[in-house]
Amino acid sequence: MADDRTPVTRQALLDMMVTVRKTHILRAGVELGVFDILASGTSTAEAVAGKLGTDPRATRVLLNALAAIGLLDATDGGYLLAPGADTLLVADSPEYYGHAFRLAASDYEWDALRHLPEAVRTGGTVVDDNAESPDFGYWLDFAVAGTGNTQPMADLIAEEVTTWAAGRDTLDVLDVACGHGLYGFTIAQRDPRARVWSLDWPNVLSITAANAERLGVTDRSAQIPGDMFTAPLGGPYDVIAVTNVLHHFSHERAVELLARMRGALKPDGRLVTVAITHAGGPPAEDPVPHLFAVLMLAWTHSGEVTSAEEVAEIVAEAGFDTPSQHSLPHIPLRTFIADRRNES
Incomplete structure (x- = not known):
């Protein structure tokens, strides 16, 4: 009898492993205001860095990464927002969604999930600052x-x-x-x-x-x-x-x-x-x-x-x-x- 289930592959596993990079690339773009700068049109890495007050080389690395995950388009003239980014990632847009990273990609989740193997071993949270703590930030x-x-x-x-x-x-x-x-x-x-x-x-x-x-x-x-x-x-x-x-x-x-x-x-x-x-x-x-x-x-x-x-x-x-x-x-x-x- 044929097995028509989708197989687990090395590439599928690798994609899961590097997803954390995509999350932090998006988070950095939102926190730094990259999408707001590019809302006015195509710009170079040097110009973006000048407006943000960031290092030009490091800014170029981040912009290329944002383009690699589909949030920007890289052209000969520089970088511009991918379709939809102007609606969802520019802070003054009525449909702005960038604030969601505060919850969906919070440090609180990262800190807890780093201890997931131990939570599985013991049956529950092993971190002191958890969802049941009165002062949980x-x-x-x-x-x-x-x-x-x-x-x-x-x-x-x-x-x-x-x-x-x-x-x-x-x-x-x-x-x-x-x-x-x-x-x-x-x-x-x-x-x-x-x-x-x-x-x-x-x-x-x-x-x-x-x-x-x-x-x-x-x-x-x-x-x-x-x-x-x-x-x-x-x-x-x-x-x-x-x-x-x-x-x-x-x-x-x-x-x-x-x-x-x-x-x-x-x-x-x-x-x-x-x-x-x-x-x-x-x-x-x-x-x-x-x-x-x-x-x-x-x-x-x-x-x-x-x-x-x-x-x-x-x-x-x-x-x-x-x-x-x-x-x-x-x-x-x-x-x-x-x-x-x-x-x-």
Whole structure:
């Protein structure tokens, strides 16, 4: 019987090994502002170096590397932006995407993943500064930048929540592990009744507050500093959002967290949770969640990316009805919305 699987080759392995170089070449181009300089047109390495205040020879090496990976075109007259780079890599473009490197290629990830073999041996993170640390600097970057997936999911949630809450007298929202706060604040922007309590580490909440002011909802927002497993929650709330944290914990710990939130909901309240999930099929057909799961292994004590089915089980075990599931094309996040189950 013929084996029609794609074989592993030396070239394929080498391509994986040198990908780190491409990442750092892109990061250097963004940090130095190379793409902004070339936005005005073709330029030589010497001219680019003069505007950036960099070494001419080293600048030429970087520009050639950026051309080698397809971000610039090299011509007899110098260098110019490749198609699309003017839209995605020039800082004043409305579709600028260069800021994503702060999260997708962060030093925090590099430092943790260097210890991946040891994490596999021991079963979890071996670095002291990890995703569960109160002062983890990554969360500040996350709160400032978010990701390209954040606002689309926040809009989806706000639409679902405000439609459901149309006949309610109040719309009090607890945003747990809020970070940037956009999930709760987008609801507040959509519905003038909404009041939002943002729970996160104290160092993160200063950025959350700045976002509340930028979005015009400061007068309807409050803060709860502390650990989501121990901080006083207040309430009861109409809606509690627990976003992008379930993959940090084991199944049992995730159930514990959501059960705690159930206790702070009104009897007819709703839970909203957002999680990265996989489809349950072969990993090669859905690679992004499985690659992210490796980061969770290196970055947390028991975190893992699970299937959508298991997240639904976690929600049910925590005392909620079977959740509805919502997703958007090309975004590896899934939203689960469930009513509080009231035991007779």
